[in-house]
Structure formats: C-alpha cells, structure tokens
Amino acid sequence: MELTGLFEMQKRLDAYIEENNGVERDVFREKLLALTVELAELANETRCFKFWSQKGPSPKPVLIEEYVDSIHFLLSLGILRDMEDLQEWPKGKMAGDLTDMFIRTQRAVLDFGERQDRASYEAIWVHYGAIAELLGFTPDEMIRAYREKNDENYARQQRGY
C-alpha cells in the first residue's frame, strides 16, 4: 500500500495543528505517548483480551476510526524524524492472535522511541499491518477512514477543540 499521499496529508494537518496551537518545540515524546494511548484504545474496542466479559467487539466503523488515529500519529512521528520518504507500507509475516499483536506493537512503539531509527520505525508499520489483517481491514477501507478522520481533525481545530 502506497504511503506517500498519506504522509503529505499528515504533514499538512500537523503544520496546521502546530500553527493553530503555537507549537514551536519538538513534540516527539508527546506523539509517542499519544500513539501508545491510541493503540490501547483500539485494543479496548476489540475487547480481545477481556476473557472476563461476554460482550463482543465494537462495530467495524468504530474499530477502524481508532485504528486510523494510530496511523495519524505513526505518520506524524515518521515526519518528525525525516522518514516520510517511506513509500510503501512495510509488510512482514507475523504469527499470533490480536492479544499477541497488541503486546508486541506496544513494545515496537517503545523500541522506536528509544532508537528513533528507520528499522524500528518500519517494524511498527509491520505490526500495524498485522493488526489490520487480523481485523479484516482492506487498504481501501483504511485510506477512506484515514481521509475522513483527517478532515474531522481540521474541523475539530476550527471548533476550538
């Protein structure tokens, strides 16, 4: 899946948010924490780990919106560390269920926070790709959901969110 267009949209949104909020410092730490929070929110909506509950996962539109919140911050972190030349979504084979994948993805995000290098950045994409596959998201669905949330993020800024 092609990432160039998404990086461009994210760069524009980030510039708008920074300008709107008078941000002049490096907000890498904040965005890293935001990504771990979004990942946990997605896990919570899937309820994959809630062996103590009989309730099923949230509907697909809810899951995909949470998913693309993560994609926003993942793109944004790449932009902050000059990795927006990554053209294709890095893919790799990963075995395991959703619970495995959420734990490993949290680790991959924190690992990137320490190393801040390309290999650890690409590893996060591989993990998110595996989550998308387990949740049955197609590339078209993800791109559509990303665009919709990107628009909503502008609208929120304009509303004084």
Ligand SMILES: O=c1ccn([C@H]2C[C@H](O)[C@@H](COP(=O)(O)O)O2)c(=O)[nH]1
């Ligand atoms: O610099 C930023 C800050 C926020 N967001 C977006 C990503 C998510 O879609 C949304 C998260 O906002 P909350 O709902 O968590 O407030 O904001 C960005 O894209 N760039």
